[in-house]
Amino acid sequence: MGPHDSFNIDPQEFTVAAVCDICAKKPGFGNNRPWSRKITKRRFDPNIQRVRAVVNGTPKRMNVCTGCLKAGKVSR
Template identity: 55%
Template sequence: MARRCEICGKTIAFGIQLSHSHIRTKRTWAPNLQRVRAIVDGRPKRIRVCTRCLKSGKVQRAI
């Protein structure tokens, strides 16, 4: 399963790691995803959401 936020679509970012001796290696940055129960179309459902969406209130949690 792909690691992406189901609200904003945030996914893995790619780049390079640069050491002190300027050795360049490829690396990735993964989003901080949490599996939460949220209200989707009026019903509770488990979705993967990034912590930025949780903190900003874009997700209505199911209790």
């Protein structure tokens, strides 16, 4: 198998690290605008914390943004 061969990935099993499991907040994209005016693309990541939350009576590890933690959307 070569380096450019594709893999069959199930979308339900594939997870992205910088996405909140509660509200689906994900990275935003924008520009760096330094004083020298050289514009480059950058990525604004949400503040994601890996916490143990109780889901259906069992503890489970979840990636949750701090906005959901502060709002009490997760029972720890």
